[in-house]
Amino acid sequence: MIVRELDCAVYSEIILFYTDCTASKLVNHMHSKYKIPKSDMAEVKKHSRTIGFAHHVKNYFVIWYRTPTDLATLVHELYHLCTRIFDYKGIPISYENDEAMAYYMGHWMNRFLNVLKEEKANLV
Numbered sequence: 001m002i003v004r005e006l007d008c009a010v011y012s013e014i015i016l017f018y019t020d021c022t023a024s025k026l027v028n029h030m031h032s033k034y035k036i037p038k039s040d041m042a043e044v045k046k047h048s049r050t051i052g053f054a055h056h057v058k059n060y061f062v063i064w065y066r067t068p069t070d071l072a073t074l075v076h077e078l079y080h081l082c083t084r085i086f087d088y089k090g091i092p093i094s095y096e097n098d099e100a101m102a103y104y105m106g107h108w109m110n111r112f113l114n115v116l117k118e119e120k121a122n123l124v
Contacts, residue, residue, distance in 0.1 A: 001025055002068065004115045011085045013056065017115060018064040019074075023047055026064050030057065054080035063112075068121040078108045 001021035005014055018026045027044055030036045036058050044062065047053040052065030052073040063081055065073040082104050086093055093101060116123060
């Protein structure tokens with residue numbers, strides 16, 4: 001299981017990154033480490049049969065995707081993170097500012113790829 005806490009200077013929640021685990025293991029980890037009641041993670045449990053999700057739980061924004069090599073799912077989930085942060089900051093998402101979104105997604109993709117490299121995840 002790969003787990004990492006990432007902070008964001010412009011966002012109030014800690015971003016938790018999980019991969020190489022099931023959603024059930026994620027729920028158990030969040031319950032034991034962050035003391036979040038399992039009942040508060042019903043939305044996370046609901047996605048247990050999917051391949052990834054991005055979801056707010058308490059003071060955390062959780063990014064999870066099942067397999068480190070599935071980078072397309074990571075990009076999909078990062079889009080949810082970026083739109084949440086843009087919404088939090090009051091930045092509209094439109095064709096007129098899509099370059100800002102593209103750069104911001106690139107920024108987060110690099111951060112997550114660096115975590116995967118540090119964890120020596122097989123990305124092939």
